[in-house]
Amino acid sequence: MTNMIQAAKDQVAALTQAAYERAAAAGVLPAGAEVKATIEIPKDTAHGDYASSFAMAGAKALHMAPRAIAQAIVDHLELEDSYFHKVEIAGPGFLNFTLGPKWYGEVLSAIETQGAAYGSGAEGAGKKVMVEFVSANPTGPMHMGNARGGVLGDTLANVLARDGWDVWKEFYVNDAGNQINKFARSIYARCMQLVLGEDNYAFPEDGYHGDDIKELAQGFTAQAGDAFPGDTPEEDWLEQMAKFGLERNIPKMEADLKKYGIVYDQWFLESSLHESGFVADTVALLTEKGWTYEKDGALWLNTTELLKKKYLAEGKTQEQVDKLDLKDDVLRRANGFYTYFAADIAYHRNKFEVRGFDKVINIWGADHHGHVARLQAALDGLGLDGSHRLVIVLMQLVNLLQDGKPVRMSKRTGKAIALHDLLDEISVDAARYYFNNRAASSPLDFDLDLAVRQDSENPVYYVQYAHARICSLLARMAESGAAVCPASEVDADLLTQPEELALIKSLAQYPEELHLAARDYDPSRINRYLTALAGDFHRFYNSCRCMVDDPCLQAARLKLADATRAVLANGLNLLGVTAPEKM
16 A cells, blocks of 8 residues: 655655766766665754755765765756655755655545555565453453553554454453462352351452452352252362353453454463363473473473573673573472463464464563563474564553542442443543553553543544544535545645645655554554644644635645545544544
8 A cells, every 4th residue: 555655755765866876977976886865754844844865875985075965966856747846955965855746646645545445554464463462360340451451452453454464353261270260269158158148158368359259159059049058068169150150251251342342353261271281282392392390299391591592592691691580480280280371381382383373462461571571482492483473562550530539449339440330431432542542561541531521632532523523524515515526636736835734744644653553563653643633634624714715725625624534534443433423
């Protein structure tokens, strides 16, 4: 797809090289030099739209002063039918190129021609990438961290798909291990309290204390009837209780996430890895490759040596590596049970080796920081190149604010705010926009009061209002008989006002922002872009009337407004946020 900013940069390079070759052929510049120039976009448009360093970069090879080289280039430039209408020499020899109508017209044409695909790239080249996100324990309701991770993962998946990747979205269900045993024991204790009375049966201190466990216990005892507890020991009930709880909790999680606009390609069960023997097989493979040892009846992964190998390969010195406090990890406990880390290694081996993903991206809470390199190193030990193919996006905490103060409890329930509680308070649009409004690496202050305000201080309202404003404008103009023309019938030469040109440049920036969001695994770039684009449109709207006597100028401005509408809708769609036609 066309990236008009890159197209302009490419043309600067081509025009400059052609001018150099003409100057060399004329004997004005020495021939045969290879000049590697940079092409930048100046912050101040008074310095042109694109600046080439060709003259400075070529000074040594050409044995000439940069300004003399620059003058020779300018004297031999041919700008006819190019994107540029003038070039000026500035400072030590910068070549400052100023865009002309042809480029502005082609931006509008690209938006029209590519439609909903505008901004798409081909960087992924169809390679398979999995984005695994949320993956909350199915032992209770999802909380604020899950809410942020959900929209970050879902939006990143959308961005990667638009940048040419074959994307798969997955939720890893931790339905095995210690937390499920604790979950089942918590339900059992509440069941016993229902039968014997709360004061007559102690609830485990490390159990799950939420009211949701009490609700599950009530449901289980109602289903079991007189069979519970009988003379049967606790251990005989735990598997049934875990199954009962999971069968109810997982569909609730699916429903909450679906309400939030998130649908996964697969909900992958950790238990399937154990039942199929894949965890045991993965640990055996690590042993076969010489990365494990036994101590105190347990089987350990030699994480220390794997990490040393990884860090040395990444460029750390031996001295730096020796100073690190590295520790090994247990894979199989003395009681024969595999650890969560062993299952995690097996799960990621499954992603790469069995299902053939070229890259895997996980959205994790920042508290998992110490786990990142260890998992990558373990995959390196299996020959799966985890250091390069496994990407972990670490996500900082969310601070929920109301009346300028932190909020941790729901006023309605008196309990920690869950995702479904939040979506009862604010719209899905506001939640999705806000949770993606800052890079994952930055803590996020979520202001509940601001999220429901209907003014320009609320960023999601500000962007949606720009879209609705354009739709209203187009509808009014259509009533007066002024329809949006095809780009081929619009005279871009008439768009000369600073606000018009700034808006078109902003529209042209979208493919680059989308590409950078995919490259840096930072979908919040789309939020920042849309907020800036909305601002550029509001300034254009306030300065340049669309209903004017000149029908050609009117057609050009209408086309620009409609192109802005299309790109706003495009970006909001990536975020999973609606683009309303009326507000």
